[in-house]
Amino acid sequence: MTNQLASARGVFAIAATPFRDDGRLDTAGIDRLTDFYVACGVDGLTILGIMGEAPKLEPEESLAVIRQALGRTRLPVIVGVSASGFAAMHRLARESMDLGAAGVMIAPPSHLRSDDQILAYYAQAVEAIGMDVPFVIQDYPLALSVIMSPRVIRTIVQNHASCAMVKHEDWPGLDKITQLKAFMAEGSMRPVSILCGNGALFLDFEMERGASGAMTGYAFPELLVDVVRLQRDGRRDAAHDLFDAHLPLIRYEQQPGIGLAVRKYVLKKRGIIASDAQRKPGSSLTGTSRAEVDYLLARLARHDKRAAI
Amino acid sequence: MTNQLASARGVFAIAATPFRDDGRLDTAGIDRLTDFYVACGVDGLTILGIMGEAPKLEPEESLAVIRQALGRTRLPVIVGVSASGFAAMHRLARESMDLGAAGVMIAPPSHLRSDDQILAYYAQAVEAIGMDVPFVIQDYPLALSVIMSPRVIRTIVQNHASCAMVKHEDWPGLDKITQLKAFMAEGSMRPVSILCGNGALFLDFEMERGASGAMTGYAFPELLVDVVRLQRDGRRDAAHDLFDAHLPLIRYEQQPGIGLAVRKYVLKKRGIIASDAQRKPGSSLTGTSRAEVDYLLARLARHDKRAAI
Amino acid sequence: MTNQLASARGVFAIAATPFRDDGRLDTAGIDRLTDFYVACGVDGLTILGIMGEAPKLEPEESLAVIRQALGRTRLPVIVGVSASGFAAMHRLARESMDLGAAGVMIAPPSHLRSDDQILAYYAQAVEAIGMDVPFVIQDYPLALSVIMSPRVIRTIVQNHASCAMVKHEDWPGLDKITQLKAFMAEGSMRPVSILCGNGALFLDFEMERGASGAMTGYAFPELLVDVVRLQRDGRRDAAHDLFDAHLPLIRYEQQPGIGLAVRKYVLKKRGIIASDAQRKPGSSLTGTSRAEVDYLLARLARHDKRAAI
Amino acid sequence: MTNQLASARGVFAIAATPFRDDGRLDTAGIDRLTDFYVACGVDGLTILGIMGEAPKLEPEESLAVIRQALGRTRLPVIVGVSASGFAAMHRLARESMDLGAAGVMIAPPSHLRSDDQILAYYAQAVEAIGMDVPFVIQDYPLALSVIMSPRVIRTIVQNHASCAMVKHEDWPGLDKITQLKAFMAEGSMRPVSILCGNGALFLDFEMERGASGAMTGYAFPELLVDVVRLQRDGRRDAAHDLFDAHLPLIRYEQQPGIGLAVRKYVLKKRGIIASDAQRKPGSSLTGTSRAEVDYLLARLARHDKRAAI
DSSP: OHHHHHTOOEEEEEOOOOBOTTSOBOHHHHHHHHHHHHHTTOSEEEESSGGGTGGGSOHHHHHHHHHHHHHHOOSOEEEEOOOSSHHHHHHHHHHHHHHTOSEEEEOOOTTOOSHHHHHHHHHHHHHHHOTTSOEEEEEOHHHHOOOOOHHHHHHHHHHOTTEEEEEEOOSSOHHHHHHHHHHHHHTSSOOOEEEEOGGGTTHHHHHHTTOOEEEEOOSOHHHHHHHHHHHHTTOHHHHHHHHHHHHHHHHHHTOTTTHHHHHHHHHHHTTSOSOOOOOSSOOOOOHHHHHHHHHHHHHHHTTOGGGOO | OHHHHHTOOEEEEEOOOOBOTTSOBOHHHHHHHHHHHHHHTOSEEEESSGGGTGGGSOHHHHHHHHHHHHHHOOSOEEEEOOOSSHHHHHHHHHHHHHTTOSEEEEOOOTTOOSHHHHHHHHHHHHHHHOTTSOEEEEEOHHHHOOOOOHHHHHHHHHHOTTEEEEEEOOSSOHHHHHHHHHHHHHTSSOOOEEEEOGGGTTHHHHHHTTOOEEEEOOSOHHHHHHHHHHHHTTOHHHHHHHHHHHHHHHHHHTOTTTHHHHHHHHHHHTTSOSOOOOOSSOOOOOHHHHHHHHHHHHHHHTTOGGGOO | OHHHHHTOOEEEEEOOOOBOTTSOBOHHHHHHHHHHHHHTTOSEEEESSGGGTGGGSOHHHHHHHHHHHHHHOOSOEEEEOOOSSHHHHHHHHHHHHHHTOSEEEEOOOTTOOSHHHHHHHHHHHHHHHOTTSOEEEEEOHHHHOOOOOHHHHHHHHHHOTTEEEEEEOOSSOHHHHHHHHHHHHHTSSOOOEEEEOGGGTTHHHHHHTTOOEEEEOOSOHHHHHHHHHHHHTTOHHHHHHHHHHHHHHHHHHTOTTTHHHHHHHHHHHTTSSSOOOOOSSOOOOOHHHHHHHHHHHHHHHTTOGGGOO | OHHHHHTOOEEEEEOOOOBOTTSOBOHHHHHHHHHHHHHTTOSEEEESSGGGTGGGSOHHHHHHHHHHHHHHOOSOEEEEOOOSSHHHHHHHHHHHHHTTOSEEEEOOOTTOOSHHHHHHHHHHHHHHHOTTSOEEEEEOHHHHOOOOOHHHHHHHHHHOTTEEEEEEOOSSOHHHHHHHHHHHHHTSSOOOEEEEOGGGTTHHHHHHHTOOEEEEOOSOHHHHHHHHHHHHTTOHHHHHHHHHHHHHHHHHHTOTTTHHHHHHHHHHHTTSSSOOOOOSSOOOOOHHHHHHHHHHHHHHHTTOGGGOO
16 A cells, blocks of 8 residues: 555645535535546545644544545545544544545644654654554645755655655745655655645646645646646646646635635635535635635636636 | 632642553543542642643543543532634533533644734634633643733633633743733723643742632642642741742753653652553653652652652 | 835835855945846835845945945835844944935844734834834744734834834735725824735735735846836736736745745846855755746746846 | 863853943943952853843944953853854854954754754854854754754764854753763764753753753852852762752743843842843843842842842
């Protein structure tokens, strides 16, 4: 299983978690959302990530989300299991794997600073989830405040055979991809998959630096699929042309705090989810912001008909 | 119920959570620990706080802890309900109150910065737990990285009738107590209880500044009870004499990261808990550190026979 | 003088500080750079900001930069005077004003958290520079880690008649502009100028929200001038068309850490500065990064001939 | 010179910087203060540290402080040269050494996180000050927010022959001393001096862990000298007895933010400095706080006549 994820290429969509307007989990809506991602041509799903509002779910709700998604698709599914204690992480990871997940994703807690602290944390996490569970390192300093140098990532990969993937969303991060690929090329680091997040803000160049693909939740997963494919096929200009058409919206969606509100608003507008409600503490869009997104969609539709909603 | 907590004076012990050596919850041990606190003369208990390793418990374990403690004592019990989502906070608060808790304690999440963010968070939290549930503001910048000015605390108290208490552990914090008491004296802030934490490092002077008492987990709760009583009785020198005898150990126990290990080590040595195990991620004492604590206990025993273990 | 800045509209270019390859200040190069900004049609200059590498200059070098820039243009010049002590801030502000500066810019030190701390800091700063010196609040949480709510900004403006401008670079920040403009509209906040920074990443919409203009250092100040003018003239689509053509490069330049290296690389390539050297600690571009910027410039040149270098 | 500092033992007093009530530097007062430290039996001085309000001084004032102190004593003097740019650090280090300093102290800037960032910073700093200038690593996470693991400190020591000393003030930090001493014992780390700061809050045990002495600014440097000497002479109980008598005041003085105000208040009360004024932004003591310090001094005087002021 580790090998499968370690060689993953393409796009893993970070799935939103659909709620009803009253805040209840929209379990049935997960089916529709999952179908949508599959129809977009993604290669896998990641559920219960930061953007999936995982910390706001009760344990049984998390299980329901996992069960629903895994029951709906045969694509590999990665489950975010970051938790403040290893007991909860252990349980969620075990349940996920028992239900058929392809692996789990672990974000470092934001108080970690030194390399030793980070390495110790991942060692404890691997002990907690079990050495047989493939896991993804989430490297997201902007949201998590933890700085993992390329050497630290390499050490985690080398220390733990079950480390299969890096969710790369350092910022700036292009040279980091180059460095990690150089480690792999020289043989000092076992090959793992590098999927890029950070709202896809640099996906155009990330693919050129050697990334394996994307793992983010942009409301047009089709764009991620297209850019990854075009870059793979060596069609650089075409990849950038399409990416640039989406960049104004990508940029708007990547704003901390309100990004998820933009994403859910667009997904709802596209008819994929029934409500754009977030659990509290959440964010929402003002009327002006919604009008700005509408304007961006209208402009985008001139280049990409899929945005004509 | 609010009024009861709002006028609370004395000592609320922050209860450790006893585990077995293998990490399982020592439910029966909670009875022994609760009896110990009661025998020390405390006026209440606080369970599932930071020092109670609350984030490392599964939801059903948290419930077990609450049920066990509330079933063992008629003293008022405050339950820490800080959580990353309001759904979990709501449930834990409701269950706690249904089981007979006197109130709940809410720590601000560490990403909060501006006054508006802090006020909005407590407003959402109150909405989540219900306006009828008495709650305690935990003001602990050293651990939580959130700075609450006296005016912000006052606004929370004034905005929410269910706010009953401040767990004061700002550092430095003596002038903050003075300021809060001045607000109460001038009538601009409703009277609430101010119980002091921060390992009791400044309890001697905090009482002189007008604090209502202590809420911390020092391994000799008797000392807290004595100092609070002596200061209340106006026996300033006696209070300081006793406090100073304990200060070398208090100082040693208040170290971030390893403080809980010191506390559990002493509690075990005193025969109160069967194991000093912590759930991961936890801390432990080296042999040298244990020897240092032993030395401090031996020195303390010359002044306070209760330390002769 | 306050009134002049408080009603400023248009573009203030954040000036880079040119060094020679050996790290010495390129004083003569300041003339050429100043001439360039003026030729771009900017309405003012800001020197010795974060992007001007101000903390890396010796005091006499800072003076030399101020003297050179003020001797070269009659446009209003704002001088960054942020310093770790008020003695240095006082001196730099006084010298700047004596030499003819239009005002000074003050960034809050990154340890400030609560509203009270921020307000106290600006009160002390105003006392240090003198109540007659027009000043700009720099609101840049991404770089400075200080969160200033709209109400805090309003209080600073109301408390200090010499506050003339907000350099707005909160992120996300569109609704903040709307809020500040609403305060001004309802009369609860004195009108001040709002110039937007953050690398111009949201300049398209910031103008629509009511911003007075831009204050940032994008390597094509002409773009800032054009977008601000087009939005003022009500030519929304044209503004976005031009902005979107630049967005891929704007996005690349806005990366923390290496943004200044991109900016200096482009300015050198455009023939405006002789060297793209930064003082240490600084950043530099790898060959791959330079090639990426070249590629972005080539793509941009299809839409904007000024990028055909 | 490196060797001299690398083998330093005993007490280096962190010198306060005396100002007049109006904020001007009290140059003559430096002589009196220096004489006092020498009379206390210290083995060296450290000037222009955090507690010396270095960032609030103009460059020529810093030079005046250095000149005055070095002109008054033949003891080794370490000069704090931490600065936001390497140009300023270079100049201050060079001037200090030219005037006869024994070495310089460098604190890491607070944005550093990963080991690589820390190592790169010290490499750049050594390049800036020159490989011939002995330097001290300041390891003070509580104030600086930078976490340096023992391995990182070892790497800095091994990478730079001019690294002579660690100012140890991690908290908790006892096991860190043990680890560093173990590195030295096993030969993996060149022997350097370890002098302990953090207000002396753990000096009693730090000496037992193998520290070389103290480097802090407690207002009774005699206590530091005595404790270090007693511990060296193997008189453990006597060391603790004396230390414990001072601990209530040490604890009071170590409070972040107001610690320097306490220190200057006591030094003034002892007749060592003429004014307890701090440059802005500074802290001051309320009347209640001064009375608390007076009370602590009176209590201390029962055990240590030097506190009878």
